[in-house]
Amino acid sequence: MDLIVAKFGGTSVGDGARIKKAAQSVVNEYMKGNQIVVVVSAVNKTTDELIGLSTDAIGAGLTDKQKAEIMAMGELTSARLFSATIESLGVKSEFIDPYNKLWPIMTDSNPLEAKIDFKTTNEKAEGIRELLNQGIVPVICGFLGKGPSGEITTLGRGGSDITAFLIGHCLDVSEVIIVTDVEGVMSTDPNKIEEAELLPEITVEELRDLATHGAQVLHPHALTYKDPLISAKIINFEHGNLSAKGTRIVGPFEGDSLKSVTIYKNPISLIAIVGDGMLKRSGLLAKVTSCLADNNINIFGISAGQNSMTVFVEKTESNKAYHLLHHLVIEDEFFSSLSLGEDASMITIVSPNFADETPGIISNITEPLRKNKINIIEISSSQTAIVLYVDIKDGEKALDLLNEVLE
Template structure:
């Protein structure tokens, strides 16, 4: 007997037919011998309609506490309908909302973007949800919602229902979390933009987070903070009405603590190469020409950045000399590039955290201690989850220590 947490998004319960199909898939899973916890979002568009009504009737005068209570009504309706539908199919179910004594998700009092009290939530999941499962009852839990210590309703912010599912799965030590949504899985690209898009059989947590951070809306990265490495997870479409259907498996993460900041200093000494030319930003295919030359000679680029009149590349010190020679051939063989220089020895420090996307000023936090200690930054590159700093090799250890002391 395993434990399965099934989360149904708003579209998946957007009509009576879909609610019945969802409930039937849960009952079928239960009849296979598994314990099932159901997490349900508000019925499609309910939340948007509630926000519209609030804007039209109250506007900016609504308090955060009031708004959280209003927004919670969609989920509280969904769990009641879902639980009743499951029971109509012959299996006992119990809806659980924030006003229930068995409510598991405890948070602080930040009503619209609450922080979860993991320790207290773990206690309540074990005490109440696990007990219901052992009694043969299917708990149907409101997604997106929490409750503070005073009993007031809170909301978990963006991706809240997915957070609820992975959080409960984590606390139960579930075998699998199934996210039921309106897509067949994670696609190679947006099928609305390219009809050649295909479904991926699997994707890592890290890849899923990067996709989400850059616009994919299948699963919010906040939810993956609670994805345990040993708990299976997948995204499937509601249209099949079957929790066993193949979708896209989410693999990982590589470590237990998702929300840690990882700071590493590359062991290799790097060298910087600068290629210069006039108006490079508007020169077509110049990056392709450079990377093709690097590829042909089986050299690895550790970093690359572009400017108005220069392109900077970082190589391992023992490969930089060869890169210098081969890229010089490119310089003298055409009219676009005018010169190339082999510069100082470089240390590379990488700072990675999936919290960075929601952390304003993170680059300032990294660069400020370097500035205060007169360490010059040769180059800096960033994405939504990583910042990479290049400094003089002789400053590398000190820069690493300063960044680590500041962020950890």
Template sequence: MGIVVAKFGGTSVGTGERIKKAANSVVNEYMQGNQVVVVVSAINKTTDESIKLVNESIGDTVTEKQLAGILAMGEMQSVRIMAATIESLGVKAEYIDPFSEKWPVITDSNYLNAKIDKKKTAQQAKEHIVKLLNQGIIPVVCGFLGRDLEGVVTTLGRGGSDVSAFLLGHCIGADEVIIVTDVKGVMSTDPRKLNTARKLDKITVEEMIDLANYGAQVLHPNALRYKDPNIKAKIISFEYGDLRVQGTDIIGPSHSEEDVITITKLEEKLSVLAVVGEDLMNKQGIIANVTEKVSENNLSIYGISTGESSITLFFSEKDAEKAHEVLHDLVIRGDRLSSISLGQKIAMISVVSHDFIDTPGIITSITKPLHENNINIVELSSSQTAVVVFVDWDDGDKAHKLIKETLQ
């Protein structure tokens, strides 16, 4: 017997037929001997309609506390309908909203983007949710919502319902979290843009977060921060009406959620190669020419950047002379590149956090202490979740220490 947390999104409970299909899938799982916790979003478009009514009737004078209470009505309706539907199928269920003494998710009083008190939430979940499960009852819990220490309703912000599912799964020691949505799983690309898109059997949390940060809308990065690496998770479509259907498994994360920022210095020395040429930005295929030559010789690139007249590449020190040789061959055999130089020994420091996308000034926070300590940055590259800094090898340990002291 295992514990399963099943979260149903708004589209998954968007009609009476879909609600009954969802309830049937929960009951079937229960009948197979598993304990099931259900997390439900507001019925499709309910939240949008509420916001529209507020804008038309109250406008900007609505307080955050008032708006949180209004937005909560969608989820409070959903849990009541879902619990009643499950009971109509012959299994005991109990809805739990923020006004219940059994409510688990405790937060601060930031009403529209509340911070979760993990310790108090874990205590509530173990005391009340686990107790219901052991009594053979299916708890049906509002997603997206919290309650502050004064008993006032709060909301969890973007990705809130998925946050609720992963959070509760962690707190009660679930075996699996299942996200039921309107897609069959995670696709290789947006099927609305390319009809050759296919479903992935599995994907890592890190990959999912990067996809989400760049626009994929299957799961919000906020929710994935609460994914327990020891709990199985998957995304499936509501269409099948079966929680056992194969979707996309979510693997990891490789670091616990508490590791908000990881800062590592590569132990291996790197060397920098600079290839120069005129107006490289407008020479189609030039990057492909360089990387293809590197690949043909089984060399790994640790970093690459381009400018108007140069391409900078970083190789391990042991590969640098070979890279120098093969890329020089590319230079002298064509007319698009002018020269190549093999530079100094380099240290690489990687700073990774999925909070970077919501952290203005993070690059300044990293570079400022290096500037103040006269450490020259040879190269810097960044994405929405990572910043990689290249410095002279002799400055590597000091730079690593300064960045850690600043960010951690």
């Protein structure tokens, strides 16, 4: 017997026919002898409509507590509909919302971005296990929590997926299945490139980075809750079959990289190439990277400006890279000159939540370096990482200062 959590997104319960199809897929799995916990989102667009109605009616006077209670109505309704549909197909079911004594997801009192009380949630989840052992299919509201005084709270972005992964962890399930409106994770957006292919599997880290950069499959925050020992997959509701293949999510979430600062063990050298109007010349970047790649020289970073390009390589390969690029400068009319800079330390700051941080995250990181007279040679950033290059003599001091910032 397998224990499964199946989470159904808003589109997969978008109308009566879809709710029945989803419920039938649960019943089919139940009839195989498996135990199933259902986590369900609000019917598609319901939450947005509720927010719109309350904003039009109340405006700025709407409190966060009121907003959470109003937003919750979508999940409260869909859980009742889903549970009733399962029972209409001949299987016992019970909807579980924050008003139910068996409700498992306990949080602090923040109405709209509640923090989960993991210890209490883990204890309360045993009540769900008792239902399962009685042959009942629990249907749990996604996205919602219960605060210390019994008030409804919400888990923020990716809330229903958080619920599914969290319940999966607490009950030590065999598999978490995310049922949504896509086949799984594609090689790229199929709406933009028709040749996009379905990936049979993807790591948590890869999916988190994709989601951080705009892929709409799962919210990156939800992936931090995935238990590395539990299987997970994403499938399309159209199949009406929880055994559909979809895309499997593999590997652990690297908790240590949630927010970390590391310094590369070896010195890094900077090679600057200049030329008039380089940024407007197509193919120059490819020439530089191909030149080094053809000679097995790894590039740790590269930056480009209007009239210059800087390449970062390990010091042990810098002299070879310098001579190779000099030949390229001599041969190409758009390059003028190049120089080999001083040795630098490369420091990488990683966080999956940089995209969600308040404005000023870069200044928060660079300000302590400025105060300690540490010169930043180069800085680059993405939605998940910031890379700094400082003088080699300042590397360890900069590392200590940046660790203090994150703490």
